[in-house]
Amino acid sequence: MNFNLQNLLRENIKNLTPYSSARDEFQGEASVYLDANENAYGSPLEDNYNRYPDPLQLEVKKKITAIKGVPPRNIFLGNGSDEAIDILFRSFCRPGIDNVVLVPPTYGMYQVSANINDVAVKKVPLTPEYQLNLEGIAEAIDANTKLIFICSPNNPTGNSINREDVETLLANFNGIVVVDEAYINYSRQKSFIQELTEYGNLVVLQTLSKAWGLAGLRIGMAFASEEIIEVFNRVKPPYNINEASQKLALQALDNIDQVNQWIKETLKERDKLVLGLKNFSFVIDIFPSDANFILVKTASPKAVYQFLVEKGIIVRDRSKVELCEGCLRITIGTPIENEQLLNSLKNFQA
Structure with a gap:
């Protein structure tokens, strides 16, 4: 493979002079700040928010580094992962010329971002086992293919994508492979962030x-080479993560033990919910999941969905999604919520 990031970048991004904020031009401590046209008197809130936030969120990144083992220079923080997805399209895909490969069923924002940016999409559906069709992807790639999006664990199917298949794409594709690990904390698979140097x-x-x-709070993370992260930082708005979100994230990141306990509880509840749902005659199949949700195939998805709505319980109807015919996606709730779901379904008449 002959990967060269500069060959992928749009010319306007190569030549882009990013907006230089007051906090970019001065980094350090001072006693009087008269550089950013802020309200010097403070804010009406208990915590002062009259100053602009750190544009590179360095304190938050340091805490993420301590947890993930990835240096701050390899981390981008965005307004949700959706901002990172959009920046990838704006940085590497020429509207009306370039294309990306998607592997449905998958997260819907890849398609939405492609449409917003006028970038063609080549769809290569997953196999019936919800794994990559490597031969189909190879056939879809052409000289203008810039990005391949892989969601693993996948949404809405819940399964992890075979690691060796993703590595095959990384080793042979001259564009960028995006591995979306939104649900990785619930998975038995190890994260691909360990492969960034390779x-x-x-x-x-x-x-x-x-x-x-x-x-x-809307905080998404992208991990990549320093060269790619520099592109993200050049294209993003100067203050894309607000001060309140940064402060709250710093507090939350000190509570990893609590998060790990929630993960264990979620996985235990996931197993219990699967066992409970298998008792219903209208449930045809429950697909293996490495996420905090399960994909359930039923004989009458719309009827089940509407029945639950009337009970005040909302699940996601995915029955119109390719390869998910008849399926509902059910998030794992608290023990009480899961029990409420199962008790309600006992009264469903198929």
Whole structure:
């Protein structure tokens, strides 16, 4: 493989002079800040938010480094993983010219971002076992293919993608392979962040929204080579992670023991929920999951969905998604919520 990041970058991004904020131009400590046109009197809130936040979120990245073992220079923090996905399209894909490969069923924002950026999508469906069709992907790739998105554990199927297959793509594709690991904390598979030094074309996405329980803060993470992270930082808005989110993330990242306990509880509840659902005649199949949700195939998905809505229980109807016909996606709740779901389904008439 002959991977060269500069050959992938759009010309306008190569030539881009990023916005230089006041906090970029001065980094350090001072007693009087008169450089950023902030309100010097403070804010009406108990915590002062009158100053702009650190544009590179260095304190948050240091704590992530302590947990993940990846240096800050290899970390990008975004307004959810969706910002990182969008920056990949804006940085590497020329509108109306380049294309990306998606492997449905998969996370829907890859397609949405492609559409917003006027980038063609080549779809290579997963196999019936929800694994990569490597031959189909190889046939789909052409000279203008810039990105391949792999979600593992996959959403909405819940399974992990075979590691060797992803490594085959990384070793043979001259573009960027994006491995979205939003649910990696629930998986038995090890993260691909350990492979960053081996593959210069690897971008790993993770998030604080799932296992860390910070969905409301919107903090996504991208791990990649220093060269790729420099591109992210050049393209992103100057203050993309607000001060409140940074402060709360710093507090949360000190509580890894609590998060690990929640993960264990979730996995235990996942097993219990699977066993309970297998007792219902309208449940045809429950697919293996490495995530905090399960994909359940039923004889009448829309009827089950509507029945649960009337009981005040909301699941996700995925029955119209390719290779997910008849399926509902059910997030693992608390023990009480899971029991409520099972008790309600006892009254469902197929």
